[in-house]
Amino acid sequence: MAGDSWVLMVTAQTPTNIAVIKYWGKRDETLILPVNDSISVTLDPAHLCTTTTVSVSPSFQQDRMWLNGKEISLSGGRFQSCLREIRARACDVEDNKKGIKITKEDWSKLYVHIASYNNFPTAAGLASSAAGFACLVYSLGKLMNVKEDESQLSAIARQGSGSACRSLFGGFVKWKMGKEENGSDSLAVQLADEKHWDELVIVIAVVSSRQKETSSTSGMRETVETSLLLQHRAKEIVPKRILQMEEAIRNRDFASFSQLTRIDSNQFHAVCLDTSPPIFYMNDTSHRIISIVEKWNRSEEAPQVAYTFDAGPNAVLIARNRKAATLLIQKLLYYFPPNSDDLNSYIIGDKSI
Ligand code: 2P0
Numbered sequence: 209m210a211g212d213s214w215v216l217m218v219t220a221q222t223p224t225n226i227a228v229i230k231y232w233g234k235r236d237e238t239l240i241l242p243v244n245d246s247i248s249v250t251l252d253p254a255h256l257c258t259t260t261t262v263s264v265s266p267s268f269q270q271d272r273m274w275l276n277g278k279e280i281s282l283s284g285g286r287f288q289s290c291l292r293e294i295r296a297r298a299c300d301v302e303d304n305k306k307g308i309k310i311t312k313e314d315w316s317k318l319y320v321h322i323a324s325y326n327n328f329p330t331a332a333g334l335a336s337s338a339a340g341f342a343c344l345v346y347s348l349g350k351l352m353n354v355k356e357d358e359s360q361l362s363a364i365a366r367q368g369s370g371s372a373c374r375s376l377f378g379g380f381v382k383w384k385m386g387k388e389e390n391g392s393d394s395l396a397v398q399l400a401d402e403k404h405w406d407e408l409v410i411v412i413a414v415v416s417s418r419q420k421e422t423s424s425t426s427g428m429r430e431t432v433e434t435s436l437l438l439q440h441r442a443k444e445i446v447p448k449r450i451l452q453m454e455e456a457i458r459n460r461d462f463a464s465f466s467q468l469t470r471i472d473s474n475q476f477h478a479v480c481l482d483t484s485p486p487i488f489y490m491n492d493t494s495h496r497i498i499s500i501v502e503k504w505n506r507s508e509e510a511p512q513v514a515y516t517f518d519a520g521p522n523a524v525l526i527a528r529n530r531k532a533a534t535l536l537i538q539k540l541l542y543y544f545p546p547n548s549d550d551l552n553s554y555i556i557g558d559k560s561i
Contacts, residue, residue, distance in 0.1 A: 212265070212266035212267050213267070214265060214266070214306055214308050215263050215264070215265040215267075216263065216264050216265070216301070216303060216306070216308060216310075216351065217261060217262070217263040217351075218261070218262050218263075218347050218350045218351040219259065219260070219261040219262075219347065220259070220260055220343055220346050220347040220350060221253050221257050221258070221259045221260075221343065222253070222257060222258050222260075222339050222342045222343035222346060222375050222376075223250050223251045223252065223253040223256060223257045223339060223375060223378075224250075224251055224256045224257065224258075224328075224338050224339040224375060225248040225249060225250045225251065225338055225339075225371065225374045225375045225381065226248055226249055226251065226410075226516060226518065226524045227246050227247065227248040227371065227374075227516070227518070228247055228248060228249060228453060228465070228468070228469040228472065228514070228516060228526075229245070229246050229247040229446060229449055229450055229453050229468070229472050230246055230472055230473070230475075230476040230518075231244070231246035231370055231371060231383065232428055232431060232438070232476055232479060232480075233428050233431055233432045233438050233442060234370070234428060234429075234432065235385075236389075236391070237429070238285070239367060239390070239391040239394075240286075240366050240367055240369070240370045240391075241385065241386065241391050241394050242370055242383065242385045242394070243385070243432070243438070243442040244385055244441070244442040244446040244447070244450075245382060245383060245384055245385050245446065245447070245450045246371075246374070246382070246383045247380065247381070247382050247383075247399065247450060247453050247454070247457075248371070248374040248380070248381050248383075249379070249380055249381075249408075249410070249526070250374070250375060250377060250378045250379060250380075250381060250402070251410060252410075255327075255328070255412075256327065256328045256339065256412070257326075257327055257328075257339055257343075258324055258325065258326050258327075258339035258340045258342075258343040259324070259325050259327075259343070260322060260323070260324040260325075260340075260343040260344055260347045261322070261323045261324075261347070262320055262321070262322050262344075262347045262348050262351045263320065263321045263351075264310075264318050264319070264320050264321075264351060265318075265321075266318065268318070268319040268320070268321055269319065270319050271291065271319050271320050271321075271322075272319075272321050272322070273287070273321070273322040273323075273324065274322070274323045274324070275324050275325075275326075275340075276324075276325055276326060277325075282322075286341070286367065286368045286369065287344075287368070289364075289367040289368070290341065290344060290345055290348070290364055290365070290367060290368045291320075291348070293364040293367065294345060294348045294349055294352060294354060294364060295315055295316060295352065297349075297352070297354045297355070297356060298312060298315035298352035298353065298354060299312055299352070299353040299354065299355060300312055300353065301351075301352065301353045315352055320348065320351070322344065322347075322348075324340060324343065324344065326339065326340065337368070337369035337371070337372060337424075338369060338371040338372045338374065338375045339372075339375055340368075340369070340372070341365050341368030341369045341372035342362075342365045342372045342373070342374075342375035342376050343375075344365075344368065345361055345364050345365040345368065345372070345376075346361060346365075346376065349361055349364075358376045358377055358396075358398075359376075359395045359396060359397055360395070361376055362374070362376045362377075362383075362395045362396035363391065363392065363394060363395040366383075366391070366394060366395065366396075367391075370383070371383075373394075373395060373396040374396045376396055377396060377397075377398040378398075378401060378402040379398055379399070379400050379401040379402040379403075379404060380398070380399040380400045380404070380405075380457050381396050381397070381398055381399060382396065382397050382399050382450070382454070383395070383396045384396075384397065399454060399457055399458075400457055400458070404457075404460075405457065405460050407528065407529040407530070408526055408527065408528065408529075409526075409527045409529065409530055409532075409533035410524065410525070410526050410527075411524075411525045411526075411527060411533055411536055411537060411540075412522060412523070412524050412525070413497060413522065413523040413525060413540060413544075414522050415491065415493045415494055415497075415520075415521040415522050415523065416491070416520070416521050416522065422487050422489075422519070423519075424519045427480065427483070427487050427519060430483050430484070430485075430487070431479055431480065431482075431483040431487070434482075434483050434484040435479055435482040435483050435484075436482070437478060437479050437482040438479050438482070441475060441479060445475065449468060449472060452464065452468055453465070453468050453469075456468060462510070462511065462514075462528045463510050463511055465514060465526075466505070466511040466513065466514035466526070466528070467511065469514040469515070469516050469526065470501075470502075470514055470515055470516070472516070473515065473516040473517050474498075476517075477489060477490055477517065489517065489518070489519050489520055489521065490517050490521050491521040493521060493544075494517055494521045494522075494523060496543065497515065497523045497525075497540075498515060500539060500540075500543055501513050501514075501515050501525065504539065510528075511528070512527065512528055512532040512535070512536070513525050513526065513527050513528070513532060513536055514526040
């Protein structure tokens with residue numbers, strides 16, 4: 209290292225992802241190991257993404273982080289796990305222009321500053337932690353010249369937030385639950401890249417941008433402790449559904465894709481209702497959107513739209529093509545006129561990066 213007046217910086221952008229076969233429930237809370245596989249689609253970073261700048265300087269006195277301009281604590285186990293795992297893999301870094309050389313050993317003595325921004329509501333069931341931890345791990349990995357591939361990095365992002373592991377890839381992504389006790393095989397793999405099925409259009413109807421009442425982490429814990437339906441889902445339902453969804457994606461079979469996405473979202477919310485005390489993430493507006501889509505799909509020869517809802521009331525609607533997306537927006541505007549209190553906004557985007 210030369211002097212202590214330098215700063216080295218890396219900025220990265222990571223989109224969020226929306227599960228079409230849901231992750232809900234952990235078998236290991238510390239390592240964040242799930243009770244079933246899940247599959248997601250990565251969104252277009254122009255609409256829902258996290259931008260993170262990480263910097264290192266010998267003048268920094270401690271690790272610090274700012275989220276949307278406000279300093280947050282890094283003392284939580286999840287941040288510490290990600291930082292520890294990335295630091296353990298750091299390699300030599302040389303910046304000849306600035307005359308900086310950081311050796312592998314130096315990294316254990318250097319602190320980082322992290323500034324992260326979401327361009328969408330934080331913790332409103334739009335998977336902000338997924339984009340956040342994926343971006344944190346990716347940008348730190350670049351800064352510290354970590355040589356691991358995306359799948360190996362995904363196993364680190366997973367320890368920040370389970371769903372984050374799926375945001376390291378574009379397109380369709382599977383998080384394999386893995387079998388190992390240490391979590392080494394619980395990681396994400398890309399099923400199909402962003403060009404594979406590019407007719408799909410995703411429309412997000414923001415029903416509420418308020419923070420959810422039950423966090424995913426505590427909700428899942430309560431479900432694992434109390435829901436018999438979850439055990440049945442994890443053992444008997446999801447393994448077959450994962451295979452069917454992989455086939456639907458491979459064949460660009462929208463009828464199957466739409467059906468599997470809708471029933472899996474509904475079963476996830478049924479599992480929430482089967483939790484004691486019950487967890488309600490959807491509201492009346494969410495239920496109305498489901499009815500509108502179901503009725504429309506049944507009135508056509510083939511399904512036009514899939515819906516899925518995460519741990520919040522916002523609808524993620526996946527239209528089979530642009531024509532269906534245009535009709536969908538017309539319908540939403542008809543049922544929820546612009547001055548309506550029921551919907552805040554629509555975020556419209558192509559499928560992924
Ligand atoms: C998913 N969700 O598959 C599911 C569907 C919400 C509903 O992953 O405790 O924020 O950090 O691992 O990843 C939300 O859970 O929870 C989530 P943690 P996470 O996208």
